[in-house]
Amino acid sequence: MSQKTGALESISLAIVGSGGAGAITAGAIILEAAAKSGWYGIMTRSVGPQIRGGEAAALVRLASRPVNCMSEHFDLLVAIDWNNAERFAAEMPLANHGVVFCDSAGGDIPDAIAHSGVSVSKVAMKDLATEITGGRENMIAVGIVAGIIGLSIDEIMDIVATKLSEKGSEAIEAGRQCIQAGIAQLEQYTDILKLKPSKQKDSERWLITGNEAVGFGAVRGGVRFAAAYPITPATEVLEWLASGLARVGGALVQAEDELSSVNMAIGASYGGRASITATSGPGLSLMIEALGLAASAEVPIVVVDVMRGGPSTGIPTKSEQSDLNIAVYGCHGDAPHLVIAPLSVSDCLFSAQWAVYLAEAMQAPAIILSDQSLGQARVIIDQPADVTFLARRKIYEGADDEAYNRYALTADGVSPMAIPGTPGGQYTADGLTHSVRGTPSSKNSDHQDQHDKRNNKIANFDYGDHWADVEGEGEITILVWGSIAGPAREAIRTLAGEGIKVKLVAMRLIAPFLKEKFLSALNGSTRILIIEQTHSGQFHKYLRAQCDLPGNIRHFHRPGPHSIGPEEICDQIRDWKKS
């Protein structure tokens, strides 16, 4: 029997079972009920390669403050069965005070858990569910979790009633009875794990995934056309856009492949509509040629890459940061473009909106490097600010007496773009080197001029302070990009509690590289810990290629599939402090 731990600031729990057992649904119900109860939280899924019938785990972290990553240890594990669970065991190390509930007939307890010294309790989940007409064991699991962490059945039933509304009142009643049966198993365990109450119940909060947030941010930024080719883990961006765009008079087309989807986006943008497509690494590889076309022809588009483990097909359901190189360097020739990386699920909204703004303002392609850990995480967040960017695409209005030059050389490198239908603005957009008019040219001066134009418009743009989140003070700095900002922030918070001050520089704008702002942010740092989730250290090499890094550098990196957690970041800093 575990000892009481007192109220916790954050609880991490996992619900596991065979695919189809409903573990993911159970986790989603817990997360939503917690949201209604005023807590914050995050849920990720861990699923096997099978589409149906493999193993599945819902990993949920609930907290009384906003959280941006999972924790490395679980306080509670509920196993509907143990089929294939050993494949998950390494991803779900239990805390010392951890509690495990499993079905009495759910198979052998994996060695890693049986020998870990945590409390294991057996509950006849399947039998209990069988006794209730229409009962399901995952709802028994929901009851167990609710009882342990102190979620009220009323909050949960609100969610269950909504989720099961299509299945009718009998299904809802069966759900209620199962949840009550689950709670009833726990009288002796109540108060093992209690979450500190949150004071946030009345504040506006959202429940959203990173993929939804990217889609919504893009629409807020003005996107009205999307081209889609499904790929894990980016498909949900496109699925959200399909309905989101339909509600604002936009359109989504399903393409036959990624070669098509990116070119569709270019065509729609050429027609005057801000356009987007979303993919993952394999799809980005196919889109690269067209990204060069968008750079040369100066057609704004946004391509979202929700990164997964690579190379090749890699690990489609797991996160990695290893598409940085292709995003920055993938295009042949010199093809200046933008690479933007959201720093959290909430920031997916801002970053996507900003990416659309930048692409439109500079008439250039922008790549958003999200990743699976952001895209497929469902998170309870404070309502994000509704940011407004006023500048739009610079448009040729027509009625000029002088002949129109689409690629005229201007002070800021951005030239007015004629939208088809505008009299007098006819031009041919081209991937061939062209003159100011757009006519194909192999002249040295045209090549040089257009290179300078495309480079300068991006190099000289005013990006404000959005290029990075720079937080805190201290002679030690953690330098990260993209989703690693989440565990880095958590680590810095923990270290602050130990009296160790650490500064964070989390880069949102990867390309162009703003050297002066970057070096200024690192001013005063004597030790810099660079963290990234790649095998080869792409980010570190990228930074080294851009400037001489100041101070002492440590580099912590490894590939997926296991996410980099706050505790191991803390260990890196603690270890460095000792030396």
Place this chain on the structure above:
Amino acid sequence: MNAPQPSPFKSSSYKSDIKPVWCPGCGDFHVLMSVTKALAELGRAPEDVAVISGIGCSSRIPAYTNCYGFHGVHGRSLALAAGLKVARPDLNVMVMSGDGDGFSIGGNHFLHACRRNIDMTYIVMDNRVYGMTKGQPSPTTEPDWDSALSPGGTGLSPFHPLVIALASGANFVARTFSGSIKESTNVIVEAVRHPGFSFVEILSPCVTFRPDEREWKNTVHTAAVETTSDPARAARRIMTDDGFNTGILYRGDRKPYDTHVSDTPGDVSILDQEFKIG
């Protein structure tokens, strides 16, 4: 009902002042002439027409028109045009390609463009050779045509674009010869007017790398049959003809792709409702 207004435009209204890169005698000059004549007859203002292409000799055509144009990457013209037409259903979108661009590197897009049936016109200038790279066999090249890249010929069956278009769902299928400017003009006018995806193969000789194709002017003949709306009958005819039958060979009545887009600004502010914890 009012009588149709005469077009305010001449074919010269659709021509630019840029000199084509094509070799003297290239069939594509005639195609450019037929396209501009057809546009004049259709009467859409040059700024309301978009000519989209990929890479190759024939794909140079957009800049030689006075329309909006896009000379994109190799093989993807249909995809780019699909995005444009869905975003801008008000435009007249014409896609111009060649046999290498359209049937080899762009083959998959051809199938799905036919299937998707977006209201646009696809003109492929077929000369059965890669001309810009100086003479390699394309998907429509005869199996015994000798070249440096395929000594003795490819030995491969030529691709049959019209049958494939029909099987994939194109709504209008026609073949013409570049030198028959009047017939080509009429066919293009009909292709643009027909709703949905219209496919026109124009046999357009490459006099430089396929001098034998100069003979085409004596080989082509107008199809001696009426246009059909029965795809099975059209397919049988096309499968069994000699490849030089010209005219409108099929007119279907499939409903064109519905683009859904609206110019009415939607209310973006309501979209956050689904995320709010209520």
